[in-house]
Amino acid sequence: MTRGSGRRRIQLHHTRDGWLFVAPVLLILGLFLVLPVLMAAWVSVSDWHGNGSPFASGVGFVGLDNYRSILSGGGLAERDFGTSLRNNLYYVVLVVPLQTALALFLAVLVNQRALRARGFWRTAFYFPSVTSSVAITVLWLFLFSTTGAVNRLLSFVGIHGPNWFQDPDGLVHLLLGRLGVDSAPGALADHGAIGITWWDWLAGPSVAMTAFVAMAIFTTSGTFMLLFIAALRNIGEETDEAGLIDGANSWQRFRYLTLPQLRPTVFTVVTLGLIGTWQVFDQIYTGTQGGPAKTTLTPAYLSFSSAFNNQQWGQGAAIAFILFAIIVVLTLGQRWLLRERS
């Protein structure tokens, strides 16, 4: 046997072994991730209503009808989709900056040089992140009930707390109400987008949604704190000490020496936050099913309930794909921004 054919045989062995080793993962991901996406792509352009196989001969191709009915149909489907986008948008706008800022603040506190019991603090802040969203939602329903812990705390400072999870009033509308603006100015009430008026777009997150916002911050700040801690350790203390020698105070050192070096991590945390906050599902399923008055409806939950509760499988799949597009655009946008900076 020549040397060349021996090497080729080893190469063949490698190829066989390699494919055998990755086969289980490929098979499962192919079957339950790639294939489903392709099937759903078909369903989103079909008139399948949940009976039998979506590939049966009676199921018709309807082009972009499902997408049209949720984006411009003028009916309930469009209004629901618009409402869910609005709700989720306010959720994202509140949760992402707050959780990022809090996570960074916690990391800086926990990472101080002279701190004792570092492990204890880290554990305390991280524990909510490991528990299930179902358990936390159940806890939240109690804490934010009419007679719950939060309202009791508020009563100590003389505030009569709302019935959080039953309160559909938007924060911006409430604020405007205080200023005497109770109903929509004509221009805002007469025009709109995706089935709801500009006045409703501007409602702000409902009181119920703000309770979910608080929950998201409570459960994710710990995870992101760990990312920031790892980044702070990589930076090390040399630049900080240099700043100390130059007489910069601790805020100046943080703002001008540490923060610029944390930029990549901030971007990572913001991206992960954006991706995660557009996928709110478990909490809504467990807690409110979209209520009160649909103000906690999110696209992820709407996609599920359109299909499983209302048998509108085509619309449900179409919503899922629009959501997918939103998340992909955000991810690519972040990649692009990062490349510009570095």
Place this chain on the structure above:
Amino acid sequence: MRRRRGAWWAYLVLAVLAIGYIAPFLIEVATSFKTDPEAASSPLSLIPATPTTAAYRTLFVNSQLPLWFANSVLVTVVVTLGRVLFQSLAGYALARIPFRGRAAIFAGLVAVMAVPNVVLLIPKFLVINTLHIYDSYAGMIIPLLADAAGVFIMKNFFESIPSSVEEQARIDGAGTFRLFWFVVLPMARPAVMTTVILSFQGSWNELNHFIVASQSPSLYTLTKGVAQLASGALSQGTQYPVKLAAAALMTLPLAVVFFVFQRRITNTTSGAVKE
């Protein structure tokens, strides 16, 4: 002197924040031992005035919680074992076996990781239904057996260990699988533990996959059962002690794992996501 004063207020801020993060769980446990009226009248107190285990008795006697618990344990154990085996095999192949198509598979895995989970709810149901494994343990377990992120953790680890040991074993004539099983995997204990913890946490907390993969009450896991409890399945009235007892029970196994492996978790989670 200055630094000490700085530390003083830092501890105060930390303590206030820590209370905010811990108190909800203490209230959860305390309330689970209260009566319904007391849960409503003193929602903040950490010591029940008239302690009672009624909530736990309701859960164990009048609800399906023991069944949910058993289902959660079964699914979690099988998923964790399967994931660890499959993703270490795949991670090893991607790190160490130079085979044709490796680059393509790697690129495919990266792309697949970007697909958000909730987008797959309807599609996963369609496939599970088509394969006739809807409403069965198979449908609940098999789709969870592979996780692209776990493959990367294992791949990164295998790339970090020196290949000299394997080369020695290879010269001794060991086949690739024997080599993997008896030589490489035992060396990978730290990475295996990391993936065990992550899979355990992931499958114990999993909800939306089970919603679309099954419907019979006999297949309910804790997440699904407790979610239904939350919307008032068992009860007249609010029954907060019962609900919070259920939440506390489902958190307990995670809390145990968390405190046992605390150091590893808070160190590796950041390592795993960092990339």
